[in-house]
Amino acid sequence: xxxxxxxxxLVSSILFGIGVYGVIAKRNAIRILFAVEIIINxxxxxxxAFSRFPPSPNILGQTxxxxxxxxxxxxxxxxxxxxxxxFRAHDTVDVSQLKKLRG
Amino acid sequence: xxxxxxxxxxxxxxxxxxxALQARELIYGAVALGVALLxxxxxxxxxxxxxxxxxxxxxxxxxxxxxxxxxxxxxxREQWIGGSYEGINPCLSVIGGxxxxxxxxxxxxxxxxxxxxxxEEFGITFLQIGRDMMSGYAPAxxxxxxxxxxxxxxxxxxxxxxxxx
Numbered sequence: 001x002x003x004x005x006x007x008x009x010l011v012s013s014i015l016f017g018i019g020v021y022g023v024i025a026k027r028n029a030i031r032i033l034f035a036v037e038i039i040i041n042x043x044x045x046x047x048x049a050f051s052r053f054p055p056s057p058n059i060l061g062q063t064x065x066x067x068x069x070x071x072x073x074x075x076x077x078x079x080x081x082x083x084x085x086x087f088r089a090h091d092t093v094d095v096s097q098l099k100k101l102r103g
Numbered sequence: 104x105x106x107x108x109x110x111x112x113x114x115x116x117x118x119x120x121x122x123a124l125q126a127r128e129l130i131y132g133a134v135a136l137g138v139a140l141l142x143x144x145x146x147x148x149x150x151x152x153x154x155x156x157x158x159x160x161x162x163x164x165x166x167x168x169x170x171x172x173x174x175x176x177x178x179x180r181e182q183w184i185g186g187s188y189e190g191i192n193p194c195l196s197v198i199g200g201x202x203x204x205x206x207x208x209x210x211x212x213x214x215x216x217x218x219x220x221x222x223e224e225f226g227i228t229f230l231q232i233g234r235d236m237m238s239g240y241a242p243a244x245x246x247x248x249x250x251x252x253x254x255x256x257x258x259x260x261x262x263x264x265x266x267x268x
Contacts, residue, residue, distance in 0.1 A: 003105060003106070003109070004216075005216050006211060006216045007109065007113075008146070008150070009207075009211045009216055010208070010211075011113040011116065011117065011146070013203075013204050013207035013208060013211070014117050014204055015116065015117065015120055015139075015143075016203060016204070016207065017200040017201060017203045017204035017207075018117065018120045018121060018124065018200060019120070020199060020200045020203045021124070021196050021197055021199065021200030022124040024195075024196035024199050024200070025124075025193050025196035025197075026124065028129070030129055030171065030174065030175060030178070031124060031129070031132065033171070034123050034124060034132060034133075034136050034171075035124060037136060037140075037163075037167065038120050038123070038124075038136070038139065041139070041140060041143050041163075044143070044155075044159075045143055045146060045147075048147055048150050048152045048155055049150055052150045052151060052152070057227065058227065059227050059229075059231040059232055059235060060235075062152050062154065062155050062229070062232055063232055063235050063236060063240060065147075065152070065155050066154075066155060066158055066232065066236075067240075067243060067244075067247055069155075069158055069159060069162050069163065070162065070247050070251060071247065071250065071251075072162075072163075072167070073162050073163070073166055073167055073251070074250055074251045074254035074255070075254070076167045076170060076171070077170060077254055077255055077258040078254050078257060078258050078261075080170055080171065080174045080258070080262075081257070081258035081259075081261040081262040082261065083174060083178075084174060084177060084178075084261075084262050085261050085262065087177075087178050093178055
């Protein structure tokens with residue numbers, strides 16, 4: 001019963017909704033990065049789940065998920081570096097106070 | 104049995120994601136994010152994708168969460184507390200999130216996902232991933248590698264402390 005595509009889709013859309021809530025509601029830049037990671041995670045879950053189930057189980061989804069995870073790591077590294085630089089320049093990580101990213 | 108494992112993993116993934124965003128201390132949030140990613144890795148194992156699960160654990164929990172923890176340590180402690188850090192009306196953003204979930208669920212229901220069940224064996228091993236990446240997706244693999252290298256060099260250059268004078 002649980003082993004259906006719908007249950008995985010349900011989990012992944014709930015994770016996506018939580019991520020969207022975080023991106024909208026939070027002001028702390030690091031928290032927004034958490035939310036983006038959760039959204040990417042939900043997308044990866046969908047990639048793998050949709051490639052596992054009929055009509056055509058194949059390996060493509062897993063390959064895409066691997067690329068997606070690697071690029072998410074790059075995104076996190078750059079995002080955290082930007083947050084650090086912004087914190088040094090403005091002494092805050094509140095995105096509503098970071099009006100400009102110029103040092 | 105698989106049902107129980109699936110339930111535990113999905114509930115812990117969702118709960119840990121909520122904690123990651125709502126925990127008062129940012130550092131607990133980072134740990135909760137790690138738990139959520141670990142639970143998703145468990146879901147990948149249930150989906151017969153052990154290689155993706157392993158990759159998720161090494162890259163996300165081994166690298167990204169550790170990177171986040173280091174950044175939190177470099178940012179001042181007053182900045183960790185999330186209490187006064189709510190953006191626009193939290194109710195509105197909860198409604199926004201629920202609407203996104205509802206829209207996705209409607210799309211899933213309308214496209215007949217309910218009828219799809221896992222019955223057959225998944226006879227593909229992760230050796231196929233290696234073959235795909237080395238043959239059809241070789242350009243994408245090289246591009247991803249260059250992107251990673253460029254992103255890491257860029258991040259290092261940005262985060263470097265410049266000496267005064």
